[in-house]
Amino acid sequence: MDRAQTAHIDELVRVSGGVASARDAVIQDSWRRCVADHKLDPAVRREAYILPQDRLRVHRDAMDEFLRMARFGLEALYRQVAGMGYVLLLTDSNGITVDFIGDPTFDNHLRRAGLYLGADWNEGRAGTCAVGTCIATGEPLTVHQTDHFDATHIGLTCTASPVYDSGGELAAVLDISALRSPEPKISQHLALQMVRAYTHKIENANLYNNFRREWVVKLSASQEFAEVDPDVVIALDGAGRIIGFNHRAAQVLLPGDNSGAPLLGRSFADLFEAEVDDLVRFVRSMPSDQRTLRLRRCGTSLFAQAMPPPAVAVPRPRPVEETTLPEPLQAVSGGDPALKSMLGRAAKLVNTRMSLLIHGETGTGKEHFAKALHRASVRARKPFVAVNCAALPESLIESELFGHEPGSFTGAAARGKKGLVLEADGGTLFLDEIGDMPLSSQTRLLRVLAEREVTPVGRTRAVSVDVRVIAATHRNLIDLVKAGSFRDDLYFRLNGAVFTLPPLRQRGDLDWLIGRLLAERVEREAVDYALTAPALEALRAYSWPGNVRELVNVLDYACAVCEGGRIELDDLPDPVQRSGEYEAWPAPVDGDGQADRLREALRRMHWNVSAVAREMGVDRSTVHRQMRRYGIVPPHRE
Numbered sequence: 001m002d003r004a005q006t007a008h009i010d011e012l013v014r015v016s017g018g019v020a021s022a023r024d025a026v027i028q029d030s031w032r033r034c035v036a037d038h039k040l041d042p043a044v045r046r047e048a049y050i051l052p053q054d055r056l057r058v059h060r061d062a063m064d065e066f067l068r069m070a071r072f073g074l075e076a077l078y079r080q081v082a083g084m085g086y087v088l089l090l091t092d093s094n095g096i097t098v099d100f101i102g103d104p105t106f107d108n109h110l111r112r113a114g115l116y117l118g119a120d121w122n123e124g125r126a127g128t129c130a131v132g133t134c135i136a137t138g139e140p141l142t143v144h145q146t147d148h149f150d151a152t153h154i155g156l157t158c159t160a161s162p163v164y165d166s167g168g169e170l171a172a173v174l175d176i177s178a179l180r181s182p183e184p185k186i187s188q189h190l191a192l193q194m195v196r197a198y199t200h201k202i203e204n205a206n207l208y209n210n211f212r213r214e215w216v217v218k219l220s221a222s223q224e225f226a227e228v229d230p231d232v233v234i235a236l237d238g239a240g241r242i243i244g245f246n247h248r249a250a251q252v253l254l255p256g257d258n259s260g261a262p263l264l265g266r267s268f269a270d271l272f273e274a275e276v277d278d279l280v281r282f283v284r285s286m287p288s289d290q291r292t293l294r295l296r297r298c299g300t301s302l303f304a305q306a307m308p309p310p311a312v313a314v315p316r317p318r319p320v321e322e323t324t325l326p327e328p329l330q331a332v333s334g335g336d337p338a339l340k341s342m343l344g345r346a347a348k349l350v351n352t353r354m355s356l357l358i359h360g361e362t363g364t365g366k367e368h369f370a371k372a373l374h375r376a377s378v379r380a381r382k383p384f385v386a387v388n389c390a391a392l393p394e395s396l397i398e399s400e401l402f403g404h405e406p407g408s409f410t411g412a413a414a415r416g417k418k419g420l421v422l423e424a425d426g427g428t429l430f431l432d433e434i435g436d437m438p439l440s441s442q443t444r445l446l447r448v449l450a451e452r453e454v455t456p457v458g459r460t461r462a463v464s465v466d467v468r469v470i471a472a473t474h475r476n477l478i479d480l481v482k483a484g485s486f487r488d489d490l491y492f493r494l495n496g497a498v499f500t501l502p503p504l505r506q507r508g509d510l511d512w513l514i515g516r517l518l519a520e521r522v523e524r525e526a527v528d529y530a531l532t533a534p535a536l537e538a539l540r541a542y543s544w545p546g547n548v549r550e551l552v553n554v555l556d557y558a559c560a561v562c563e564g565g566r567i568e569l570d571d572l573p574d575p576v577q578r579s580g581e582y583e584a585w586p587a588p589v590d591g592d593g594q595a596d597r598l599r600e601a602l603r604r605m606h607w608n609v610s611a612v613a614r615e616m617g618v619d620r621s622t623v624h625r626q627m628r629r630y631g632i633v634p635p636h637r638e
């Protein structure tokens, strides 16, 4: 420990013990808080604490939308201060650094000093520091060199300002810091003004972003600034109540108001000498130099600009026309009426930017249909990348989908990985079993859909990507949303265009499909396959619980065992041959009814499983399985 650090610790002990000091009051208060409340020992130096990647990701994901929106402001501020040796940190309301811009040449020094992504600057852990003390007080401030509590940080100068969300809650802290600075604290005065100005800009941008569809009123003492850089911004609902505001709005509109009522929910007419309906006149006919609103509490007039909600476009009905289907879509159906209208709709959506959702039982051809949509679109020459979300282990799903930087986590590929989303760039990304995707990946997927960009694991900068997403599931996503395992915003983004594929037993084009699949085999194997009438009847009578996939398998089997290409009834797998009898037996998913019938059959056959199996047309193991499933135990074993 050097002399400066020892002297610093002595001063800390004196001041926190109550000795008068020339330091700013806010710093002295914080030092006392560190000792009395946070139980920090002035003599102990603590290394900066950097959160591990996975925990950092949780903090970043929680404010994903805000971060994206704030990025532009951070970059603009960084351009102003980078030449002066500052780095820039954005932390969440707990003091965790969730965004960072700094000169990579000094990476190691910055990391060691805690000026880095993932660093925890909460006052309770780091002691007096700009971010932590800003969170504790809710006010902008500079913590300069020996203002810091921890002797490790006394070389730094840090200036931070709180960023409030549109409901008046602390959302983030913006901080600029430097490893070295002139000794007088006054040297940081300009830094404080800049950070203040940018937090105000970020708050306003966040407000505009959140309330794009509502009335937004901007107010300033200057006519010119009311539009470009207003002090006060409020958002109003249709009834004229405040539904969002920036931090200055609370400062300007509420002081002197003793009602104790919060700003949120207050009526416009309660605060201004005007009615909310006057805003329409404002926008339409008032010259801008006369657009003023008087504050009811003090009579001060402010120049105002009002942005009305955007007009809602009424969709014009399209002329009804017979769409000729693109060739790949024609190949999906042989005239089944439900499929026909679905394909007509698909043809109109094939080249839009909308994400599509395909719903249907297992094996109904969801992936087959997704490929047809891809081939029918302008993306046909670009990749079609299919991902089975249920098959990817949760720990790998993010790096598989979004890629990763070299060595960004244990087990990461040494050269990094592009990720399936980027592999599909320009083409289609097919997400099968989307209902099985973990929540954390859903958040990131949402970002891909909303912003058309991905952030590979281990990187902070997003990469833009152009993919059409087609998702598929056999599960009921609404149920998953209700159970909290599927994000509702992702569901709403996906459910714009939903296609439901009918189960094969409901399709009216079974003969066409059989013909098509046989024709494919004829061509592939140069054998003239043909079905005899009894075989065709059995195929028609079967219930196809495995849908088209089962039909494909049955035909593969029949083609392999038949003689000379002629498929007889005997060449079909057992359950299909006996489909008449099999049908008499209820489908295995039919709960209680089936258990009763099975129990009745077993009693009638004196618990002879082989006899029951023969009667059912299934093998003995199936009967045993169903007995286990329904808890049926023979009397002599009870």
Ligand SMILES: Nc1ncnc2c1ncn2[C@@H]1O[C@H](COP(=O)(O)OP(=O)(O)OP(=O)(O)O)[C@@H](O)[C@H]1O
Binding pocket: 331, 332, 333, 360, 361, 362, 363, 364, 365, 366, 367, 368, 369, 432, 472, 474, 517, 548, 549, 552
């Ligand atoms: N219209 C069709 N014409 C020819 N073959 C089809 C058709 N529809 C589906 N298939 C075939 O049926 C099989 C199952 O289709 P696919 O994998 O697309 O089903 P899925 O609904 O995605 O299944 P899962 O729910 O198990 O993911 C595949 O071999 C596919 O080639």
